[in-house]
Amino acid sequence: MSANSWCEMKRYWWTVGVILLLLLQGCSVTPMLKLTALDSGGSLAGKWAFLPSGSAEMPADNARWQSITVPGNWYTQGYDHHGVAWYRLIFTATTAPEMISTLHFNGVDYFADVWLNGKMLGSHEGYFQAFSFDVTPHLRSGENTLLVRVNSPLEKSEDFSLRKRLIKGIFSHHDTRPGGAWSERGQEKNTGGIWGTVRLQQSAQVQLVAQQIQVQPTQGLEQWLVKVDLGVFGTLPANTQLHWRIGAWQGNSPLRNTLLIPIANPKLWFPHGYGEPNLYKLTVSAVNNGKVLDSFERSIGFRKVRQSSQEIWYINDQRILLKGTNYIANQWLSEMTAADFRRDIQLMLGAHINTVRVHAHVTAPEFYRLCDEMGLMIWQDFPLQWGYQDTPVFHQQAVSQVSDMIRQFGHYTSIIQWTLHNEPPWDADWMQWKYPDYNPQQNKVLDQRLYQAASKLDKTRPIAAISSTQQHPWLGWYSGRWLDYAKPTKVATIAEFGAQALPDRFTLAKIIDEVSALPRSKVDWQKWEYHNFQRKETLDIAKVSQGKTLDEFITNTQQYQAQLTQLAAESYRRQAYRPVGALFQFMLVENWPSMNWGAVDFWRNPKPGYYALQRAYQPILPSLAWNKVSYALGEPIKLGLWALNDSFTAYPAAQYQVSLLQGNKRLDTQRFNLDLSADMHQHMRDYIAPSLAVGDYRIEATLHDAQGKQLSSNEYRFTIQPQQ
Template sequence: MGIFDKMRQGLWLIVLLLGLNGCGSIPTEQTAFTYPALNGVWQFSPLVHDPTDLAPVQSHFDASHWPTITVPGNWYPQGYDLAGRHWYRRAFTLSRLPDSPSELVFEGVDYSARVWLNGHFLGQHSGFFAAFSFEVSTQLQLGQNWLVVEVDSPLEQQEDKDWSLNKRLIKGVLSHHDTRPGGAWSERGQEQNTGGIWGDVRLQPKPPFDVAELQWHSQVNQKQTRASVEFVVAQPMKARGQWQLELISGSDRSAVERYVFPVVTNDAGARLSFSLPWAERRLWWPREMGEAALYELSISYVEDGVRTEVARRQVGFREIYYDGQRGQWFINHQRVFLRGTNYIPTLYLAKANEALLAHDLALMAQANVNIVRVHAMVLPQRFYRMADRLGMMVWQDFPLQWGYVDEPSFTLEAQRQARLLVSQFGHHPSVVTWSGHNEPPWDADWMQYVYSNYQPDQNRALDEQLYLAFKTADPSRPVFAASLTKEHPWLGWYSGSWQDYGKPAKQALITEYGAQALPDLPVWAGVVELTDDLSLPDDWSQWEFHNFQRKETFELAGVSAGKNVAELIDNSQKYQARLIRYAAESLRRQKYQPVGAIFQFMLVEHWPSANWGVLDHRRNPKPGYEALQTAYQPVMPSIMHEQASFAPEQWIELPVYLLNDLHQDYLDARLTLQLYQGEDLVAHQEQRVDLMADTVQQLADFAPESLPAGRYQLRADLYSAQQRLLGYSKFEFEVTP
């Protein structure tokens, strides 16, 4: 080593020692850029403003007199009972600019938004459920930055007395429904508006390519699977790099399939398509049929050895098929009977957090529900991710509820939002079908009694175009143009009696059935005003605002009001429980003859009310929850009867069915039938049966000899050959003169 090399080495040692002792420093690599958090406290204008007045978008605008609001969050739960256009503003500071292009991302805004950054208009978006973003690389500045958002969540046009037949907002139950505050048909039915920035707002690095309309379609042939991946790239492509697709599995993320595809020169907006080959992979199954196996799909662009991820999705390999002729559903080529519930967790999507959704999904699973219909709304992405992991199938409605304007512009907007729904949510394996419109006017002739200007063909063309939009965007799933009125029998509530569910069904799809029930007294007392003696009200308007349907309860269902509120609560809960059990068991006894799916309405009351939930708004179970849980057991002895009272001389014959929705035979199973009067066993039967997979088996009726007056309970228990309890049932009746 020469003298100059030794001197140079010595100098570096001195510099290093000085740095270690705090007496100097050496150059260090610049730290990675950290984007500021944008969630939290924003300034908010509660005044409805003129859309042409854009003064608040300027950085120098003084909004110090504005109150504050939390983002994410809808405005009504934060004390702002508002509708229409309202300003959001917040500042953030950058001590340096990002090293790479950046984008501003909104998880969700109800209903539309216009966005400015430092006085520059970034763009606008409409539709409450979809995420959207803007590139902001050239708008960011050193020091203070001002982000301004105009959120518009208007009321429908109330000057039209038939406004609810001619809605213009694609909001489903968020703007018009029986379970909204005020109900569907009162003048107060649009209160407690759902507007606001309900999802996360964040700055983040922008991928080099804008990947949109990403589609994942998988096929299954026994254990062999394959998939196709399609997406649109907004920028023009040059044939320099490669696309790399990785399929990552395993909790340790060690199992990786990697596929490389050359970049083909394309114009901007080109649709790219890649195929993953047939291979043996784990399948995604509903939870009672197997493992809900999941993979992560990573899409990257590689150029000159540099890999940049542009998209990541949670996916699964499964194939869904609906035989419309027979009304039967198949997943991975195995037939499955759908035992479902309808679900509206909240009107305010910011409240649909991980804890609430996980709790509700667990309650569904405990009630033996295997599919949930997200009823005329769309939930945040976190719900579908959890459903994926749990193996809970999802029937996804598009948010159209009853009547809308028949205008070309509205049809085009509905098609656009349908494509967004498929693009942003279609990769979830839990989503097994799309349904376009709940009870459209062209299929709801009962509307002629509600609206003076009802037209029998209203929205038919809209729904045809919406159906085509879904089928074109996603050919891998069953699509329904509408959830039809005939699929919502509502026996024992809007027509007929609850015993009518015992008659032969005419529909393969039953997507709504149920009855109302009041919540328990302590809960209801926190919702409406009650007198000290709990007397029934003379004025029912407060109850009706909170969804109680008086005519249906007393006149059509025949629920006894009782002597006071406590008795009415008890009577309504017993009625709901009895109807749910009898309807569910009767329809399940007709499995595939022709019934292939049933959906109770509904799981939970999403606000302080008295409606069709088997859980109240605090998630306390009503007796109807246990009734649903019992009637939805995958394997069960069904002994529910339409009659609960018999005369002493009457010959009693109670039906006995064995229901098996699982793909497993139970040979040499043991069924016990025990009849009790109080604690006394008065009759007992036991038999061995071979219960085959995915079947309904009718056994001889249980016919005890003449019984004296009294109350009785018939208990049925089904055991496997290994003495494991497979299912149970109880039926109470009385013999009375």
């Protein structure tokens, strides 16, 4: 054996030995990860090297890189980390003269600094925006090294929670975060990482970027204008033109930064249940001598949205009552696939929800695309939740990010409103009891600046500066009684109402380590509270009985949520346009393994509250107006009989039937005819029950069309108690 061969063999076995030793010591060793070739879309998805070092300094050559999947939040891959983490990837690319290459990131939480082949490309702040860099001068034919420093820090203790710095909404401070809103553990399970896709886009000579797309009516519902603001990059050959196509419409224009496209008589986009969610594909191409140099596509719809001064909504000039829910899909956005979003949208449509409030955050783009396709309207919040710093630097960053949100997501037809701040300090006087240094003017100037910036960018849909505490009644949870929802409201927009409910026992055991009994000790309750359960509100304000067993407690919380949900939803619907224009239950699903306000648990198992909402939101509903569920023996029982029809369809010569039952025994039935007109919300008459003995009863109401087909049904349960 030669000396060289012997040295090579020793080096080989020495390396193997070191790796084995490190593995035995629990160290992770990852070689330089490489993508040998990009796919046709230029995707850089796959395994990257990862270093959760916490240090902002460039990693040393001997750093012990680990492995992570991109896209993905780092917590979902076993890294319970906050602060700085490094990502590295070696990939192979090809370049050519006059080729333009752009590196695109579709979501990094929260600060990002990017280098390619040792050259710093730039930095970015914000978790939801897409951003990109021109890498043409730095990209090599062959191997390239991409390095990304991501920083998702904790808020400083002196700033959290009243003067936050990070624009992350519910991903940094909220009741449904791991640990809740107000505990010292409320920033755990960090949402950081490269959670969106990363890709390299290459094209010849020129690249087109859709900076903003707006669709607005210019004359009635017949004449429309599609405005496309373009970024045009590269060296343009002479005679290059823009070619555009929308469905059967197409045309050419000189290459410029704004493209104005008039469209006549398109098929309109309607919400689910009110018509078809018609969409068109917009294609814009840079063409030179018949050759397409670059192009992009977007789906757009033609939809007019308006809100009156009384906060009543009109879609394509048709009055519509918004029946909604609040929604946070998941604490870690990379966990949500298109199939997951589709399932959640189907849950919403299955409960007759026509509008979803994306609560105090911006979610993944796939959700908006599916809402466009499936006809679900969106009330979109900007990710500001409660209090933030009032500094020029923060104000400037917030204005920049709200502008990014509108430009990036504004072409989605399903978005019908922007709301810029949820419960800001200047509108939340409850904060005076929580913060000794509460300032009743905090963030007011910030919200004025956000509203001014947003209003300049988008004139096609309503914009609300805030979601006000006045719009969040929370009766029977943070104040008052759940039966107070039977009283009239003076508020036109109900942005939040609801109550917590425990999931079923099987699900609860997955959340709280095989729980089998009611919590008894302080440690037991701390586990529940970490998973968002609110003990004071449940036991002291809602006065839900624990019962003697865990099963009884689960049942009691679920029945409470269901009763409150149905009463509130029906009461607000009966007040449609007098004054209610919109109502939003809080909330559809639980966004991590927790037990909070979801009508559906984290694993998407509906609770009774979901079915109560489904019943109350039926487009056609024989609504029963009541304000109590227990009567003394001999006390008169009177219910209001209402006919509600949110649809655009009339049903002349319909029949209303109401029956009183005890068990399976029918004690009384009354019927009357009515003309059920479109968009009708009317009190028809009252039902007075006959004298009843002590016991449990229910009233069933149905609506049938002229042919006898049942359109809808409803029920109300009550008890007659012995006289005291």
